[in-house]
Amino acid sequence: MASPIKTGLCSYGHSGYAFHAPFIHVHPGFELTAVVERSKHLTQQRYPYVKIYGAVTDLFKDTSLELIVVNTPNHTHYEYAKAALLAGKHVIVEKPFTVTTAEGEELLQLAASKKLLLSVYQNRRYDSDYKIVKKVVEEGLLGDILEVEFHYDRFKEELSYKAHKEVANNGTGALYDLGSHLIDQALTIFGMPKAVFGDVRMIRTNSVVDDYFELLLYYDQLRVRLKSSYLVREALPAYLLHGRKGSFIKSKSDVQEALLMKGVLPDTPDWGAETPAEWGLLHTEKNGVAVKEFLPSVNGNYLDYYQGIYAAIREGKPNPVTGEEGLNVVKVIEAAFKSSKEGKVITL
Known part of the structure; x- marks a missing residue:
């Protein structure tokens, strides 16, 4: 095997702890080399071999690093990804790719000019629930698809303890946060829509996003x-x-995040397996006969994304989630905000 891809994380909050470090750690093609932590140095409790930097600028200067993961607040994605590309690093950017399409287009041009990988971490493509939905569509089990509804709901009246998420800033709010997942899932299966209508609101007491x-x-x-x-x-x-x-009707039931937050490493044979109680209900017709059955889910595994990144960098294979795909999500988000403000359908 080629030398491991030395990787740096721009932060070690929820995203770094759960969604990036464990997969970089268990994949033999990567080495978790450096992490930015300003004070706590929590990374070294689990990964004692990791270098700690106090600022992202120090991370970008580390000449040993090939890959930078930009997993910082949304409004920093453009600035940090640009700096990492200018430093000659391959880059993974957390969703949303950028706050504006103009920022995304500039990053795409910069990455292309430097022949560097620029990828967007859309991990929900690798959830068990979504994977079985995609399989049902691709296998034509429902015939021509006419109507689809995707939900990502929570019950949380209180504001988040993560202060940066509750400030009326560029890139904050549910549409950029959870919407990035839902839009990407829809576009991955069905492609770009012709038009978008959006209703975007604030409903929690004291919310400003x-x-x-x-x-x-x-x-x-x-x-x-x-x-x-x-x-x-x-x-x-x-x-x-x-x-x-x-x-086809399916609950949101991927187990990976819950396991990762408990500190379980993603290296078990049954990783990402749902219980049969969560299997989706298929009610369709096969060979002229009505069929109603629960379909076994496909295991979820975010490690598949990192395997795709390894194959893209080391073997020249396709980028698992391209910057162009990330940019399309931002285009839909911008159209939705415009639609909600103007009360009309926006053509793309």
Whole structure:
């Protein structure tokens, strides 16, 4: 095997602890080399071999690093990704890719000019629940898909302890945060819509950022509705799909985040397996006969994303999530905000 890809993390908060460090650590093609932590130095409790830097500028100067993960607040993505690219590093940017399409386009041009990998960490493509939904569509089990609804709901009246998420700043709010996941999932299966309608609101007491949205994506015959609210106590199914032959209904039930937050490393044979109680309900027609059954889920595994990054850097294979795909998500977000403000459908 080629030498491991020496990797630096721009932070070690929730994202670094759960979604990046464990997978970089267990994948033999990577080495978790350096992390930015200003005071606590928590990384070394789990990964004692890691170098700690006090600032991202110091991380970018480390000539041993090949890959930088920009997993900092949304409004910093453009600035830090640009600095890392200028330092000659491959870059993974957390979702959302950038706050504006102009920022994203500049980063794409810069990465191309330097022949560097620029990827967006859309980990929810690797959730067990989404993977079985994608499989149902790709195998044509419902016939022509006519109506789809994706939900990502929470019940949380109180404001987040993460202060940067509750400030009326560029890139904050549920549409940039949770919406980035839902939009990416929809675009990955169905492609870019022709138009977007958005209803984006603030519903929690004292909230100054959007915490509710409903988007309607327009395709030729298909309509895709994406919804999120911070005030849903009784969760609805996360995925509802209706086609000419039948329907598929699935809960949001990927287990990876819960395991990662408990400190479990993603190196077990049954990693990302759902219980049968969470399997999705398929009600369709096969060979002219009505069928109603629960479909076994596909295991989720965020390690597949990092395997894709390794293959792209070391073997020249396709980028698992391109900057262009990340940019398309931002285009839909911008259209949704414009639609909500003007009260009309926005053509893309």
